Amino acid sequence: MQPPYHRLEEFVTLSADEAEIVKGWAANRREVKRYRAIRREGEPVAAVYFLMEGWVGSSLMLRDGRRQIVKVHLPGDLLGFPSLALASAGETLEALTDAVVCPLPPGVVGKILAENPRLAAGLFLSTQKERVALMQQLAWVGATSALERLIAFLLDLHDRLVAANLVKDGSFEFPLTQQHLGELLGLTTVHVNRTLRRLDETGLVERSRARMRIKDVQELREAAATVAPLFAGQEAWNRLGNPS
Amino acid sequence: MQPPYHRLEEFVTLSADEAEIVKGWAANRREVKRYRAIRREGEPVAAVYFLMEGWVGSSLMLRDGRRQIVKVHLPGDLLGFPSLALASAGETLEALTDAVVCPLPPGVVGKILAENPRLAAGLFLSTQKERVALMQQLAWVGATSALERLIAFLLDLHDRLVAANLVKDGSFEFPLTQQHLGELLGLTTVHVNRTLRRLDETGLVERSRARMRIKDVQELREAAATVAPLFAGQEAWNRLGNPS
DNA sequence: CGGTTACTTGACCATTCTCAACGCCGGTGG
DNA sequence: CCACCGGCGTTGAGAATGGTCAAGTAACCG
Numbered sequence: 001m002q003p004p005y006h007r008l009e010e011f012v013t014l015s016a017d018e019a020e021i022v023k024g025w026a027a028n029r030r031e032v033k034r035y036r037a038i039r040r041e042g043e044p045v046a047a048v049y050f051l052m053e054g055w056v057g058s059s060l061m062l063r064d065g066r067r068q069i070v071k072v073h074l075p076g077d078l079l080g081f082p083s084l085a086l087a088s089a090g091e092t093l094e095a096l097t098d099a100v101v102c103p104l105p106p107g108v109v110g111k112i113l114a115e116n117p118r119l120a121a122g123l124f125l126s127t128q129k130e131r132v133a134l135m136q137q138l139a140w141v142g143a144t145s146a147l148e149r150l151i152a153f154l155l156d157l158h159d160r161l162v163a164a165n166l167v168k169d170g171s172f173e174f175p176l177t178q179q180h181l182g183e184l185l186g187l188t189t190v191h192v193n194r195t196l197r198r199l200d201e202t203g204l205v206e207r208s209r210a211r212m213r214i215k216d217v218q219e220l221r222e223a224a225a226t227v228a229p230l231f232a233g234q235e236a237w238n239r240l241g242n243p244s
Numbered sequence: 245m246q247p248p249y250h251r252l253e254e255f256v257t258l259s260a261d262e263a264e265i266v267k268g269w270a271a272n273r274r275e276v277k278r279y280r281a282i283r284r285e286g287e288p289v290a291a292v293y294f295l296m297e298g299w300v301g302s303s304l305m306l307r308d309g310r311r312q313i314v315k316v317h318l319p320g321d322l323l324g325f326p327s328l329a330l331a332s333a334g335e336t337l338e339a340l341t342d343a344v345v346c347p348l349p350p351g352v353v354g355k356i357l358a359e360n361p362r363l364a365a366g367l368f369l370s371t372q373k374e375r376v377a378l379m380q381q382l383a384w385v386g387a388t389s390a391l392e393r394l395i396a397f398l399l400d401l402h403d404r405l406v407a408a409n410l411v412k413d414g415s416f417e418f419p420l421t422q423q424h425l426g427e428l429l430g431l432t433t434v435h436v437n438r439t440l441r442r443l444d445e446t447g448l449v450e451r452s453r454a455r456m457r458i459k460d461v462q463e464l465r466e467a468a469a470t471v472a473p474l475f476a477g478q479e480a481w482n483r484l485g486n487p488s
Numbered sequence: 489c490g491g492t493t494a495c496t497t498g499a500c501c502a503t504t505c506t507c508a509a510c511g512c513c514g515g516t517g518g
Numbered sequence: 519c520c521a522c523c524g525g526c527g528t529t530g531a532g533a534a535t536g537g538t539c540a541a542g543t544a545a546c547c548g
Binding site: 011045058060062063064066067068070081082083084085086087088090091106107109110113114115117120121123124125126127128129130131132134135136137138139141142143144183185186224225226227229230231232235236239240241 | 255289302304306307308310311312314325326327328329330331332334335350351353354357358359361364365367368369370371372373374375376378379380381382383385386387388427429430468469470471473474475476479480483484485
């Protein structure tokens, strides 16, 4: 199977040199078992991570033990970047399936910023894309009902799984527990359960073990409270490159 | 009054050249009246903005008209960066007070990425800081009660106002309506009102017209559900510059 | 096959929302 | 200068979405 470099080429096509740099990351693989932490909040910021295989959650812990999952990462994602601005890590990275990550010391990022403007622009835009995703999630969680949140998340997940080539025959692996969904969407496990049941009673999705199928993506989109933003791809890079 | 460049120097001290670049931004000032949009969702991504004076809100609109404010920006903030990754703007930027912004075409950002690695690293880290802030807000909104959300927001605002030198004698201007607070925290106006009353009945804050005073910041911090993250400042830049 | 973990369901509870009315304050026009 | 108007803030009563507690069931793992 091809390493998931799709997200790195989304905004800037990589030159041969740049592709070499990226491939070099794979030299350092770290395998992580399901539910194990890759890095916890409060630990030193020793690296960022390229997610090679598996799913990983980024979460914040509140003082009383409640937890908010802020992102479910899929293969090809870069993890841990926000903590580069912090004195110690601000997010816990936890494997949601068995996973493989490639740790990149902050110096690698610095070197790219210093020496490779194209790749730097790609990273920069990728980071902005993540900000948009966070803004969207905040909108779901802050302004919509349980059902709408679930729909919005499933659609977003679906689209990202398609991009990562992980949807087969319209269905995909779904390793999240209902507890995870609750912590992601700001709901209790019990209510996630009821809402999920409602969703598949209406025939919009089908759950079986650790798989899920969205039966009619178009119909589900119409039930969603937000419209997925349209990313600019290459055009974003062109804008950066053509000061007016 | 000094232009608010504090946020640009947070991670990387600017060289004389770099300071010149930044000062050059001020050449192009755009004044915006309170409640006027600087840029709406869906419009072309013509620029990002440096906020010179005043407060600005970034918000997303849902299909049914509900709105989520994702950030209240203060002087010194850079606005509109997430939309650089999008085909058309993903957030509406609305002046919450009379404001002055300096529009920067995307090409200016591209030029910095291409030619000025130090400034680029500063921007990059600033952006990561914003991501951390968004993650925190998501945690408040997703995982805490109305009272805790309000406290968390007020503390965060307070700290940022202090950094921008906008707190005088322990009190600060507070131009947000209760509706804004609701849209920011995922609550209705009515409930914001009740919660605010509860807050000042307990004597933790004092409201008068368009000002607010936090009577005991330390005590309020103890009542908060999250701990504000510690930003790395210069150290973050050092990490980037010293690949291990 | 036993034990653990996740999922499911029910009954009850509470935080927050909805709807509605009213008061205050600032601005505007006569 | 005063009267009106509109926006914002405030308060009350009742409804509802989602939370809590609890128990039971199904799936998975060693």
